[in-house]
Amino acid sequence: MTRSLAPYACDPQKSRGRHYPQAESAMRTPFQRDRDRIIHCSAFRRLKEKTQVFVAHEGDYYRTRLTHSLEVAQIARTLARALKVDEDLAEATALAHDLGHPPFGHSGEDALASAMEGYGGFDHNAQTLRVVTHLEKRYPEFDGLNLAWETLEGVVKHNGPLMEPGADGKALPWAIRAYEGWQELELDSWTSVEAQIAALSDDIAYNNHDIDDGLRSGLLTLEQLEEVPLVGEVFRRCRERHPGIDQDVLIHEAVREMIGLMVGDVLEETRARLKGMDSAQAVRDAGGPVVSFSEDMTESLAGLRRFLYANMYLHYKVKRMKEKGRRIIRDLFRAFLEDPGLLPTELQRETDGASGQRTARTVCDYIAGMTDRFAIGEHRKIFHVEGWG
Known part of the structure; x- marks a missing residue:
């Protein structure tokens, strides 16, 4: 059954098309087709052994870039469905967002960026664009995956606009300027609701799975979390509801609850910001993000990130x-x-x-x-x- 979309959603029937024109599928929308192309590409498969926080082969329970991307996509579909926008576009953007990451997480990116000084530099978001427009070799007619405009926009502007209106683009990463259609991606505007959903789902996923992985690795303790904004309160409530609960089950229960709280907060704040918006273009012209946490949740998450940096990311083992x-x-x-x-x-x-x-x-x-x-x-x-x- 076809779901009706909100007026601010990206309508797959009105997609701006692909860089290399192709006949559309009779069975899949353009965004469903993009999702499938991403899942089947080599770069996506390699995410299974790329570091999120812990080196990928150090344990079977820790997140990798692949499991992280799947969690982001699941959260993105939930938000997209609740907001009545295109789930497939949100999912495709979420699945693609880490394709350009090198091995060893952000430390690997730092090392590669340093090595590439003087040669055009390195940026993992820009590298994702390079992967999907150039490096994947799967089709006889073109290099890359030839994704729809809306998916490419979401991939390249994962963290929002990349330049000020009227800028010449000289400050953009080389890998973006090397793409011949970069000027068509409107890099001075915000992205669609679906792409913004994918970006915020990334935040929800890593905030929660870093707590999970940190506890299971022994780098964090439940006692340390008691004073952390939001997190300590959730763990206390879970203990009160389930006296004597096993610690592993407690972690699962608390992480589930935190994800639910963050998703609910995003939905309430975003619905308020979307009031009166009657088109996908209105979202891009809004001058700021429409998919967002509330101020209270933003403050709580800032405290959580400070805690994780001090106690996990800067831990001597990491x-x-x-x-x-x-x-x-x-x-x-x-x-x-x-x-x-x-x-x-x-x-x-x-x-x-x-x-x-x-x-x-x-x-x-x-x-x-x-x-x-x-x-x-x-x-x-x-x-x-x-x-x-």
């Missing part, structure tokens, strides 16, 4: 993992740049006679696409000589 990741990225980049003959044969062909900048970008794309495990293996093959001394 910092050691991050430093190992940075070192692996730095070593690999330097080795491949100095001797492109160490690259796989198909990539060597791209560097033959190429400029230093093009060679660096080829190396960057190769490393950014690696999983944690593959990067560790490549580092071992190049720098560790088994049986020697």
Whole structure:
């Protein structure tokens, strides 16, 4: 049964189309088709062994970029359905939002950005655009996934507008300016409701799964959480409702409740902001986000983030993992740049006679696409000589 959409939703029947024109599917809307293309692409599969906070192979229970993306998509569909906007577009944008992340999480991104200084730089959101418009090789007629305009807009503007109205775009990341259609993506405006939903669902997901993973890893304790805004209160209520509850079940119950509270808060605040908006374009022209937490929830989440930074992200065990990741990225980049003959044969062909900048970008794309495990293996093959001394 077809659901009626709110007037501010993106109507799939009115999509602005694709960079390379294609006949539409008789069975799927453009946004359903985008979701399927993302799920089936190589970059999406590789997310299963890319770090969220913990290095992906350190335990089966910790989130990876893949499980995180699935959680974001689930929350996004819930919000989209409640707000009567296109669920498939929200889901597609959520599933694609981390495709450009390199191995080893934000420490890997920092190392790659540092290595690429002087060569155009590196930004994981911009790299996501590069993945879906250039690096995926699945179709005979074009490179990339040829996603609909609305999906590309949501991917590239994941954190909101990228430049001020009237700006020339010179300050944009290289990977965005390298896309020939970047000016058509209206980078000085806000995104659709669906894309904003995907972005805020990202916040809801990582705020909650970082608490979950932190407790299960032993880096955080329930006692530490008692004074944390919102979180401490939720855990206390769960204990009162279920005296003697097993700790693992308590964590599940509390995290479920926190997600529900955050989703409910977003719905109440967003509905108020959407009043009077009669088109998807009105959302883009609003001059600010329409999908948002309330001021009280924003304040509580800021306190939670401060707590997580101090007690988890800066924990010496996490910092050691991050430093190992940075070192692996730095070593690999330097080795491949100095001797492109160490690259796989198909990539060597791209560097033959190429400029230093093009060679660096080829190396960057190769490393950014690696999983944690593959990067560790490549580092071992190049720098560790088994049986020697």
